[in-house]
Amino acid sequence: MSSWCQLLLREKTIIRGKWHGNRYEIVRALGKGANGNVYLVKTADGSKRALKISAEWQVLQSEINVLQTLHFSNGHRYVLDADEFELAGELCAFYVMKWVDGCDLRTYVQHHGRDWLVPLGTQMLRQLRELHLQGYAFCDLKAENVLVERHGRLQLIDYGGVTAFGRSLRQYTEQTDRGFWRAGERIASADYDWFAFAMICIDCIVPKSLQQLAAKPHGERSLATLLQLVEQETALVALRPFLRGALRGRFGSLDSALVAWQSMRRQTTVMPLPKSFSSWLKITFACSILLFICTILYVIP
């Protein structure tokens, strides 16, 4: 369906909400998904926000409804304003949220190294757990819907797929969907999210092998072939115990995925260290030896 709302709005375009009267000035486009365009906007007081517009107002309203029933641990409201405006006689619905100034997870890990996967994964699992405790699953979990800001602060975006446990999925993405991999039902549950989470991890580390597997015909995709990939790829060795559990749906309580993930932190080398990091380690090690010698020489009489 082509519509005015799907056109890219130009810089300096003013949007004024029909019901609440708030004014937003478009700064630039932030991204585009299946359901909407997201823009960086300036509010009347000059602060920057993200604004999501959709021509399909029911779909957007349904996303807003879910967001408004959820509680976020930081106590903030996710939807800061929800309104609509007319563009060439057509209704365009929008909502305003916090601007996350970052890039998507895959890009971040590619640029900053695999070491980041463990702390980022922890944050992701915590945010998922927060949803799960309220009886909802995120469902449409994929790298594009995970933004990472400076200092490796992670934020899930796009709550359009969020679905109450036990209900059928509203939105999902083939590559992370366990139904696509013929590994389970398309019903919202914590297991469903953990499967998708595992797929994101695999995709961050061995993207090529995963793509090859995903390109196979329907009949050749299965949980078994995924598990085989996990066993074969040496780059996945540290993640193996977690991935096995997540792909098989073997985690019991809502805490167990996070616990399993965090237990990896205690292992010595999670993944091959990038050079810069290991040389930094050597320096630290050298310093501590020096300090030790100094201690012996000076402190001990």
Place this chain on the structure above:
Amino acid sequence: MKQILLLTDGCSNCGMNPVAAAAQAYSDGITVNVIGILDDEHGESEGAREVAEIAAAGGGMSRNVHVRRLSQTMQMMTQQTVAHTIQQVVNRQLQQVFGQPQMEQLAPQKKAAVVQVMDELQETSGLRIALLVDSSLSMKAKLKTVQEAIADLLLNLRARRGKSEICVFHFPAGSDGQGAGLLLDWTSDLAAVQRLFADVQSRGVTPTGNALLQVLDYVLARRVQPAVNEERGLWSEYVV
């Protein structure tokens, strides 16, 4: 909610006019959606035109796609047509109760409430989709993909709270090859879809109109299925 979804790759060439058959379904309260499985998605072929006309007469949606996008298209169409039907029902209610002309014009809080009701209906209403698959010669190579797409659609449907089932017919079938044959009775069992077209012999002509009418009767449960051994040839070879 009941729908017919027709999957075909070309023109009907015998029997009743399929556009008229679709109009019949629409007047009986059953929408007909059509997916044209074409090698050239943007071609202005006669097949593509017929696909659009059947859906228009059947009050449904149509798309012409390459077979590799069949699964995705079936899911999208199902979701949209179900949402559309519910929206129509809710709109009618709103007009009766509030004399409200269009739900677009409701205030935000009322909109939020209406959408909540629609989401609930979308998840919990019963849904039956009768699939009618063209198995003429030219479709032979594509039937495997069609089967996989049907399995994937069923995976979506069976996740719903509301009872959701499909049945599958193919055409041409029957002793004279001028009608449709039942491959799968109403079910939500994934295993049942496994070997769907294994015993189908692709053949002959394309009697789309006749097949549509036959499926319509089945969906409306207007006519009891002929007993398997009573009318040999018409059903027996197709009932699995």
